[in-house]
Amino acid sequence: MFLRIPKLLNEEQIAAMRRSLDLDTAPWVDGRVTAGHQGAAVKRNQQIEELSPLARELGNVIVAELERNALFISAILPHRVYPPMFNRYGDGMHFGTHVDGAVRLIPGSSNKLRTDLSATLFLAAPESYEGGELIIDSDFGSEAIKLAAGDMLIYSSGSRHRVNPVTRGMRIASVFWIQSLIRDEYHRAQLFELDRTIQRLTELQAEPESLVRLAGHYHNLLRLWTEL
């Protein structure tokens, strides 16, 4: 699946994040520290130290926005969100083709997260760098994605993907994983479609009793398929 969430962050939030990330004192380290065996062989970027106060502080801003984003909640039905990481790709940096590991330990805890979905939140204006497209392979070919700063793309963690080499400027992004309440992508898509229909019928002031019945269908399916 692909889902684009426009303007997760507003301009002030992006500017504030960039001020912190662009400081000379920001704790940038080699991106391979969090990569598995397969990823480390192809990963060439830098990231903010995962357990640093800066990563925590900026990550909390993103998670707070996710928690009140109706599109994210409805489409993803999140159970756990991995603390957002921050990475940058300067000249020549890239991340070769890989799939994301299926299970990750949440840093600083003993909790694990199944990576159903991967998220990239773009933090640099597309015109400020060349290259650096996120390429995602699907049955229909490859998709090249480069979004406005503040926009987020969510895609299946099991898909093969890569980041093209940057040839000018600096690509800066936040990346993280999500475990959904609903493991099955098809089930999740049905719930999203049903929720959208209920929202629309509510706007149209459809008959209340039928709306309650339809909401009942939604919640009974959610109850049937939820994994906690």
Ligand code: NI
């Ligand atoms: Ni990846």
